[in-house]
Amino acid sequence: ACGTDENQSENSNATELEGSVVIDGSGTVYPLMAKIAEEYMINEQGNVSVEVSRAGTSAGFKKFLVENGTDFNDASRQIKDEEAAEADALGIEVKELKVALDGLTFVINKENDWAKELTPEQLISIFKADGGVTKWSDINPEWPDTEIKPMGPNENHGTYEFFYENVLEKQDLADTVNLQQDYSTLVNLVAEDKNGIAFFGFGYYVNNTDKLQAVHVDFGNGPVEPSLDTIAEDGDYADFTRPVFTYLNVNHATDKPQVLDYAVYLMNNVNNFAGEAGFAPIPEAEVEENIEFLNGLTK
Amino acid sequence: MTLLIDRKEDVQFGVMENKSWRKPVYETHGLNLWYGTTHALKNIDLSINEKEVTAIIGPSGCGKSTYLKTLNRMVEMVPNVHISGSLSFKGENILDKSMPVELLRSKVGMVFQKPNPFPKSIFENVAFGPKIHGIRNKAMLEKIVQESLEKAALWDEVKDRLHTSAYGLSGGQQQRLCIARCLAVDPEVILMDEPTSALDPVSTLKVEELIDSIKNDVTIAIVTHNMQQAARISDRTAFFLNGDVIECDATSKIFNNPSDKLTDDYINGRFG
Amino acid sequence: MTLLIDRKEDVQFGVMENKSWRKPVYETHGLNLWYGTTHALKNIDLSINEKEVTAIIGPSGCGKSTYLKTLNRMVEMVPNVHISGSLSFKGENILDKSMPVELLRSKVGMVFQKPNPFPKSIFENVAFGPKIHGIRNKAMLEKIVQESLEKAALWDEVKDRLHTSAYGLSGGQQQRLCIARCLAVDPEVILMDEPTSALDPVSTLKVEELIDSIKNDVTIAIVTHNMQQAARISDRTAFFLNGDVIECDATSKIFNNPSDKLTDDYINGRFG
Amino acid sequence: MVRRIKFRLALNNLSKYIFLLATLFGLLVLSVLIYRVVADGIGWLNFDFLTGKLSTQPERAGIMGAILGTFWLMLVVTPVTMFIGVGTAIYLELYAKKGKIQSFIETNISNLAGVPSIVYGILGLTVFARAMNLGNIALAGGLTMSLLILPIVIVASQEALRAVPSPLGEASYGMGATKWQTIKNVILPVALPSILTGAILSLSRAIGETAPLVVIGIPALLIPFPGSIFDKFTVLPMQIYYWTLDSSLTAEYANLAAATIIVLLLCLLVLNSTAIVIRNKFQKQY
Amino acid sequence: MHINHDITENSEKSIRELIEQKRQQRNFKEMFEKSIPTFLFLIASISILTTIGIIYTLLSETIEFFKRVPMTDFFTGTVLKPLSQTPEFGVLPLIMGTLTSSVIAMLVAAPIGLMSAIYLSQYASDKVRKVFKPLLELLAGIPTIVYGFFAFTFVTPLLRQLIPGLEATNILSPGIVMGVMIIPMIASLSEDAMSSVPNSMREGALGLGATKLEVTRKVVIPAALSGIIASFVLGISRAIGETMIVTIASGSTKNFTFDITQSMQTMTAYIVEVTGGDAATGSTIYYSLYAVAMTLFVFTLLMNLLARRISRKFREEY
Ligand SMILES: Nc1ncnc2c1ncn2[C@@H]1O[C@H](COP(=O)(O)OP(=O)(O)OP(=O)(O)O)[C@@H](O)[C@H]1O
Ligand SMILES: Nc1ncnc2c1ncn2[C@@H]1O[C@H](COP(=O)(O)OP(=O)(O)OP(=O)(O)O)[C@@H](O)[C@H]1O
Ligand SMILES: [Mg+2]
Ligand SMILES: [Mg+2]
Numbered sequence A: 001a002c003g004t005d006e007n008q009s010e011n012s013n014a015t016e017l018e019g020s021v022v023i024d025g026s027g028t029v030y031p032l033m034a035k036i037a038e039e040y041m042i043n044e045q046g047n048v049s050v051e052v053s054r055a056g057t058s059a060g061f062k063k064f065l066v067e068n069g070t071d072f073n074d075a076s077r078q079i080k081d082e083e084a085a086e087a088d089a090l091g092i093e094v095k096e097l098k099v100a101l102d103g104l105t106f107v108i109n110k111e112n113d114w115a116k117e118l119t120p121e122q123l124i125s126i127f128k129a130d131g132g133v134t135k136w137s138d139i140n141p142e143w144p145d146t147e148i149k150p151m152g153p154n155e156n157h158g159t160y161e162f163f164y165e166n167v168l169e170k171q172d173l174a175d176t177v178n179l180q181q182d183y184s185t186l187v188n189l190v191a192e193d194k195n196g197i198a199f200f201g202f203g204y205y206v207n208n209t210d211k212l213q214a215v216h217v218d219f220g221n222g223p224v225e226p227s228l229d230t231i232a233e234d235g236d237y238a239d240f241t242r243p244v245f246t247y248l249n250v251n252h253a254t255d256k257p258q259v260l261d262y263a264v265y266l267m268n269n270v271n272n273f274a275g276e277a278g279f280a281p282i283p284e285a286e287v288e289e290n291i292e293f294l295n296g297l298t299k
Numbered sequence B, C: 001m002t003l004l005i006d007r008k009e010d011v012q013f014g015v016m017e018n019k020s021w022r023k024p025v026y027e028t029h030g031l032n033l034w035y036g037t038t039h040a041l042k043n044i045d046l047s048i049n050e051k052e053v054t055a056i057i058g059p060s061g062c063g064k065s066t067y068l069k070t071l072n073r074m075v076e077m078v079p080n081v082h083i084s085g086s087l088s089f090k091g092e093n094i095l096d097k098s099m100p101v102e103l104l105r106s107k108v109g110m111v112f113q114k115p116n117p118f119p120k121s122i123f124e125n126v127a128f129g130p131k132i133h134g135i136r137n138k139a140m141l142e143k144i145v146q147e148s149l150e151k152a153a154l155w156d157e158v159k160d161r162l163h164t165s166a167y168g169l170s171g172g173q174q175q176r177l178c179i180a181r182c183l184a185v186d187p188e189v190i191l192m193d194e195p196t197s198a199l200d201p202v203s204t205l206k207v208e209e210l211i212d213s214i215k216n217d218v219t220i221a222i223v224t225h226n227m228q229q230a231a232r233i234s235d236r237t238a239f240f241l242n243g244d245v246i247e248c249d250a251t252s253k254i255f256n257n258p259s260d261k262l263t264d265d266y267i268n269g270r271f272g
Numbered sequence D: 001m002v003r004r005i006k007f008r009l010a011l012n013n014l015s016k017y018i019f020l021l022a023t024l025f026g027l028l029v030l031s032v033l034i035y036r037v038v039a040d041g042i043g044w045l046n047f048d049f050l051t052g053k054l055s056t057q058p059e060r061a062g063i064m065g066a067i068l069g070t071f072w073l074m075l076v077v078t079p080v081t082m083f084i085g086v087g088t089a090i091y092l093e094l095y096a097k098k099g100k101i102q103s104f105i106e107t108n109i110s111n112l113a114g115v116p117s118i119v120y121g122i123l124g125l126t127v128f129a130r131a132m133n134l135g136n137i138a139l140a141g142g143l144t145m146s147l148l149i150l151p152i153v154i155v156a157s158q159e160a161l162r163a164v165p166s167p168l169g170e171a172s173y174g175m176g177a178t179k180w181q182t183i184k185n186v187i188l189p190v191a192l193p194s195i196l197t198g199a200i201l202s203l204s205r206a207i208g209e210t211a212p213l214v215v216i217g218i219p220a221l222l223i224p225f226p227g228s229i230f231d232k233f234t235v236l237p238m239q240i241y242y243w244t245l246d247s248s249l250t251a252e253y254a255n256l257a258a259a260t261i262i263v264l265l266l267c268l269l270v271l272n273s274t275a276i277v278i279r280n281k282f283q284k285q286y
Numbered sequence E: 001m002h003i004n005h006d007i008t009e010n011s012e013k014s015i016r017e018l019i020e021q022k023r024q025q026r027n028f029k030e031m032f033e034k035s036i037p038t039f040l041f042l043i044a045s046i047s048i049l050t051t052i053g054i055i056y057t058l059l060s061e062t063i064e065f066f067k068r069v070p071m072t073d074f075f076t077g078t079v080l081k082p083l084s085q086t087p088e089f090g091v092l093p094l095i096m097g098t099l100t101s102s103v104i105a106m107l108v109a110a111p112i113g114l115m116s117a118i119y120l121s122q123y124a125s126d127k128v129r130k131v132f133k134p135l136l137e138l139l140a141g142i143p144t145i146v147y148g149f150f151a152f153t154f155v156t157p158l159l160r161q162l163i164p165g166l167e168a169t170n171i172l173s174p175g176i177v178m179g180v181m182i183i184p185m186i187a188s189l190s191e192d193a194m195s196s197v198p199n200s201m202r203e204g205a206l207g208l209g210a211t212k213l214e215v216t217r218k219v220v221i222p223a224a225l226s227g228i229i230a231s232f233v234l235g236i237s238r239a240i241g242e243t244m245i246v247t248i249a250s251g252s253t254k255n256f257t258f259d260i261t262q263s264m265q266t267m268t269a270y271i272v273e274v275t276g277g278d279a280a281t282g283s284t285i286y287y288s289l290y291a292v293a294m295t296l297f298v299f300t301l302l303m304n305l306l307a308r309r310i311s312r313k314f315r316e317e318y
């Protein structure tokens, strides 16, 4: 696992950096960020310590928006106005860096051979309060006459917020929706329950294809299976796709060379790692734009 | 020496000789006992005769308690005890594991140095034995409790507080209660390990009187460190030293004319 | 009675009368002691004379150990002890808290019922006292250790194993080691609480001889439950009962012609 | 009577086996647990795993960082708890007057022993991590853990001191030794093995404890090895926790968690056996 | 013996004189000696500071919480939706989860622990005890995270085969595993209680011909009863405070239900969820963390005081 320390110092940039880069925030973005951080430490700067935590998007912002706070905050939603205002008040210059695209994926049990294809309306009716659907047969009389077990991540998660705001359009969730803190719990619940249906980021589906199957969503042009291709910027699954970000403390980036160096590395590499972590890449143009901004900070 | 002879006569010691025909209840032959590697009893040969009081004397650690506890196999409670030799109770070898100890112990009661009543009422203490042996009938139990307490000369003192805790009794009363508890299962033998050494003079006297009053019905083996007590209450005396029986004979003989120099030294306080 | 008189003569008891001029080391007046609510010592008046052996006898629980432990204020270790009355050591009231107990105890050694050597080497055991009183010089310590062990008649037995654990010694040797440990701080008084009751006959004899050999240099107060021992080794005897001193007098007087009926009863084993 | 005795004996024997079965139940679960963990994890346990750095890729993940983190944590916990724990025990057993203050402190300690570990986590977060501004470094975690196991160390040390035969202390006082001389020269040396036994057992508790650190906040990805008590750190149980959570993202993480459990259990086994050896060696010497 | 001049000089004096002389030089030592109790008292008061710290920390934020959420809502609310658009802060679902899991744990631990204690203290030979006790202690020494892993990856799947309808996360499995974790604690405390029944009492009964079972039932257990009960109470307290097992294996549904096949959340798991999750300092959810922790603290404190009371009563009996 280790032992690469010597090679890396050879092929690294001219300057040897040290110190730490502290990242917190979204659990959804965590796998991507962790992979990039690890590669950075192996291939670029062996003496820099990049620490990645995952308190969640909002908790992360709280740690980000204090004096001497974190250097980056991962987010599975955009910064809120209040948060931006607070940053201004503290004199923290914040730079939004879009890092990848995530497809909101609905998963069902492997043995479920009826609900493989659903429309957004049907999905909404399953999850919203008073949607008139409690059994599969309420959607299609040919389907089993059993209770649907809807579930999803709880309010802690940006994923929940995205679902609530962009899919349900702020209609109430049904009380029967089983909300969990841990994605692993959701994976297990659906894997074990024939009537289960849950939503979460594509990454959690793609790593569990042996236990789960993804619902193909019919947005009007025939069922679309979520995949790295379809969740891309203008892919067929784009309606359920959301961008994920990391927010950079620009003051830190100008004060601490390792923070800036990491930010540049991050942007140069996000698209190489996105697929591996279960995200779709963002357009190159956006990447270039951000790199230009970062290079501007060097002077 | 005269001193002791004088005292013997006070307690009518003369009867003893007539008892020599009594048949042995316990017969011990070549009994050895080890606690782990400690050789606590060394090749003991000793008999305890029916309806006699046998006193066991000797300095601290000589094996008195160990021998007594072997007689009802309580000694087996200690881990790592090894016993060899033969020990028969009424002709039956009780070291033979096929004999249930519970049966033996219901015939052989035991009284300890420190009174050890159960944390129950006086009544429940005495009724404990009969109850575990299956007597449930209330009237029957009451009868047994009363009789036992009467034999133990305690009835009058406690008859009005039978259902109060036994811990409310004085030390001497507790000890007599423990004897009553033994008597309630109608034992053939009672083993007593220094039963009065924790008691005051008056209580000691009462217990001694009690022993005197029951000795026609039960065989008694009593360990005591008080030589005058042994002289007063026993018919025969065994002198233990270092796990050995140095001498066992009629009490008058032991105290007045011991065969062994060691016995003489001990009796006369030259050691121990 | 003749028995005891005979035995007295064996151990040259005659000297005693000449000692009556000896001045008291300890003087006790109206000493009362409570353990919580237990009144353990009741208005004790008693003196202990210089360079005499004073024996303290009495049945279990009568306060012998308590009295002894008051003499070096060890009794204060027990929580909730209350003391009243006066107790002077060489004219100084030691119940007065201004007297440092460490100083008192370095002058008043104590030997306990069970030998209690430290889990250290024989040498370290004896050197313990001098060391805590600040003597560090190695040669000096060696000298003290040797002298003390010689006085305790133990030197020859242990001189080749001074640096092995004291726990390797027999019980009797351990007890003499404890006495040597006391002697190492050159005490004026040694208090002994049943020092031989856990020992075998031979060891008992050795300890008694040791007491005999040091008694010209040190004042000794010894608690014993063995009346013959008291008779053998002591000059004066105090008889305690229920926290009271019933009688205190020359040993020959106590054993041959006690003034009190209770003393007589106890000496002759009528109780206890 | 004889028949009744037979019945009573049979009943006695029967219940003996029932009690035995109950005792074996716990041990059965223990063996299943160990079997499962070993079956899941043994294949992943190798030198590289033990000495390697943490990684997001299971094949090259190692737990040296967590092992070192555990080490630094213990480097804080051990001296702090020994010093405060033994000091408190000496005070309570040998100095404090039996009275209100002493019984107040003792009640307090026994209540502290029952406070859930997660509450200590909140205390540590509030006091050490935030108020003292230490953040989530090994020192903060160590101090939190110290408070957590302190009651156990105190009680164990008290018992050890109490078990020193009083004749030894009496002998020393009887020689005119002062209290501190007696404690230092006689009582502490005799009590030391038991104190150590108790301390080792409590330390093993600290090694396996997770909840307080979850509250203090340990980074999920922390690759560099911690170099001192002032570095951020992770420990074996935290690594097990994170890997268990993430096993739905990467299935092999469950195996890594199991392999880490084996390492953790082995550490604890070594500690416990040391404690038992010390206890057996010095037991009943006096 | 070789004698150097130092001793020859010293040996003019007796040991006693030497000691007296050394005494004169002891001022510093006496001061040192005198300062020890104060110093140790200061150390001992750290434990009191800890308690004050805990109570202060919990209380100050809890008060803040109750400024935002009325106390009655908190203690009587059956709905806990801290992050919802219309948040509700009823603690009852958490209390329900906590009590349910603790009761399940005790149903496992109390009988098995007590029977193990009886076996070990009354029946087992020395050798057997020497093997079994350390093994049981091992069970007590296993980190709770390991139990959590075990509950999640082994016990739950196993139970799901036996009980149809059992959810993938449920309160039953962690409850049972917590019970296993508590067995050694109950076994060892009850064993202590039973072995501290004076041997003389046991001998008294055996001497009357009682079997071991009778001695145990009629003498030992009645005499040790308060000690045994105290061990149960401590076991409950331990179950209430247990965190990792429930966090991992019982999910985080804030169900107010008696259905043990469902996911429920305990107070401890809630604290983990909030601290490890999205609790922004200063938000109501953040303060709810302290209110729940305070409730948990009070629960366990009451249990401990109760256990202490019971066992003190027990100790007074002998
Ligand atoms: N449970 C035990 N384990 C090991 N050794 C024991 C045990 N009980 C007694 N012994 C040893 O066996 C020997 C005989 O002991 P026992 O108790 O029979 O003596 P005793 O004559 O009754 O003494 P005492 O007068 O003090 O009661 C002693 O050396 C003692 O140390
Ligand atoms: N630490 C203590 N706390 C309370 N009471 C005590 C304590 N020590 C002794 N006593 C009580 O004080 C009384 C005198 O005890 P002491 O030990 O002085 O008797 P003793 O004459 O030495 O007896 P023995 O011959 O048994 O050693 C007894 O009633 C005893 O119960
Ligand atoms: Mg005995
Ligand atoms: Mg005494």
Ligand SMILES: O=P([O-])([O-])[O-]
Binding pocket: A026, A027, A028, A029, A056, A057, A058, A075, A076, A153, A156, A157, A158, A159, A160
């Ligand atoms: O963990 P989140 O990315 O859903 O906030």
